[in-house]
Amino acid sequence: MITQSAPAAIIVEGLTKRFGNFTAVEDVSFQVRRGEIFGFLGPNGSGKSTTIRMLCGLLSPTSGRASVLGYDIVRDAEAIRLNIGYMSQKFSLYEDLTVEENLEFYAGIYQLSPRRIKQRKQDILAMAGLLGREKSITGTLSTGWKQRLALGCALIHEPGLVFLDEPTGGVDPVSRRN
Secondary structure, X not given: OOOOOOOEEEEEEEEEEEEOOEEEEEEEEEEEEOOOOOOXXXXXXXXXXXXXXXXXXXXXXXXXXXXXXXXXXXXXXXXXXXXXXXXXOOOOOOOOOEHHHHHHHHHHHOOOOHXXXXXXXXXHHHHOOOOOOOOOEHHHOOHHHHHHHHHHHHHOOOOOEEEEOOOOOOOOHHHHXX
């Protein structure tokens, strides 16, 4: 249960992003408390992914300010990336690597110890229902299995906050429900 005194995990004030003359995000403000589930709803092109990319420290805002887990999205972008999980709407998996190699790659990015990698890899494989598929080449997996693996890669380092951008896009109804 979230209490009113739960600290804010995300604070956004007047966030705007322009690409030349095109305004993708305009004057967005909101707060998300720790432990809260928050979602953006809107049509394609309404700025949802652009806002998420700014909050992940991947895109700089044109104006406004925001913090994620207490880190400023402009000054502390690297710290944000180390403390969050991000699953983009386009898979960030390496198609020519196996399921296991993708998990190991992402665990290495987050500098997990070899012992921790082994444990987290098993946890993720079990959570995602990928046990027995460790040696499968990622490019041969169905969209639903790739989605599970991408989620596992976003969670491998046990982040304090997870951004999911269209996590069920292109996934069959049964996988979506799971």
